[in-house]
Amino acid sequence: MFWQLEYQPNDPEDSHCCLVFLTAIPNPEEAISTQFWSDRANVEASLFMKTSSYNKSYIMTTHDYSIRGKSWGKSFEKMKNYAPVTIGVTFVNSDLELKGYNSVLTTRPETKDITEAWSRQLDVPENSDVLFNVKDGVVYASKSILSERSEYFSGFFKGRWAEISKHNVELGSTDTTIEHIIIDVPDISKVVFLEMLRYIYTDEVRFNLVPSVEIFRVADKYLLTKLRQKARVEIFKRLTNKNAMSVLFNEAWKWNDLKDDIINFIVDNFQEMKDTPEYKKLAAEYKGHPAGIEIFQEILDRLLDKQILK
Structure with missing residues (x-):
């Protein structure tokens, strides 16, 4: 269980005060939950600020932490002199482990290069053997990747429900005949379908580009449980x-x-x-x-x- 102490020198609502926050760094289970984080509620915490002549503390209500409210804080009076100020948090009824970190805490390792490499393989005709006829265009993908990453598509291709067709694809200045499995998807737009496939390829989704409800709907249709839950949490957050x-x-x-x-x-x-x-x-x-x-x-x-x- 990770926590982060944050200090804001100015309270937007009172220029005579500063703010101290206790921010929860969600673990993988919390990051996909729409409920209050019950394990955090069992931790008693209080924020404090003190100097040689000032000592103030506030008890935190940790049962309010959730994906919608990861950071809660209190307002403290600003010190009028330049004496050293100590801010901190006291945990009670908790096993505390102190560690130092040189970067922002995350719940997963950075894999940017790999993600970008896989993303570039999506919707490339010459590298694909599946063609989706979506509502407003076509999308290309790889059968092997879809089968490996999705139980739905694995079963689909094994069942041979799709049409196989050879057609010309323009590659640069020449036309090349490529064989593709043709799948009709008339109820989903290209931008939504591409974002779903991007998740299958890279395990990432960009909710800033596509409405989270649309991602939820397509993930539900194609039995992408993890993506569905991510979209559910995003809908809840918004x-x-x-x-x-x-x-x-x-x-x-x-x-x-x-x-x-x-x-x-x-x-x-x-x-x-x-x-x-x-x-x-x-x-x-x-x-x-x-x-x-x-x-x-x-x-x-x-x-x-x-x-x-x-």
């Missing part, structure tokens, strides 16, 4: 009081685990969300949605369980 209801009613209601994540978010933030135009609009129109009545009943049941409506 929820706000303004977009949660639309994400739930537009897409998330189709999958129980994603639906549960968003309903829990709505319940946890209900007091702030219920007054937003987005919530009021969907609350007035939910009966026209194929699962609207069921969704609102779940929300109400959980609100009652938490005694928010009592």
Whole structure:
């Protein structure tokens, strides 16, 4: 379990104060979880700042740490003189191991060169033997890589469900005849499908380029469990009081685990969300949605369980 102590010299809300944060460095299990990090909740911690004439500490509530809230802190009064100041964290009820690091902590080693090399092999006609006809174009890939990295595609190719065709591919100034397995994917755009294949090739995904809900949908379709969970966490991280209801009613209601994540978010933030135009609009129109009545009943049941409506 890794923690990082951070200092910010200026509090944006009070120029007379500074900020000290206790940041959780997520382990691989925490990084793919949409729940609060229960192991962290068992750790008692307090932040402190002291000088020869000043000593202040605050107890931290470590049960609030999650992928949406990895850093929590407190505001301390700035010292008016130039005396040495000590900031720190005290852990209670915890086995503490001290280590020094010369770089930013990460949960995986850097493999940039390898990743880029594999990424360059994607969508290259002359290096490919599979052609996907997607909604708005074509995408090339390698059967051997897809089979090795995906159980879905491994089973697909063994079952011989795809058409095999020879066709001309323009390579520079010449046309070359290459044999490809042809697979029709009419319901997925090229940019989304390429990003899914990029994950298969490199184990990385760029959520800044493609909506996380679209990645979740394609990962679910092609049984890419790890990618699906990454997208689920990314959707959860990006929820706000303004977009949660639309994400739930537009897409998330189709999958129980994603639906549960968003309903829990709505319940946890209900007091702030219920007054937003987005919530009021969907609350007035939910009966026209194929699962609207069921969704609102779940929300109400959980609100009652938490005694928010009592």
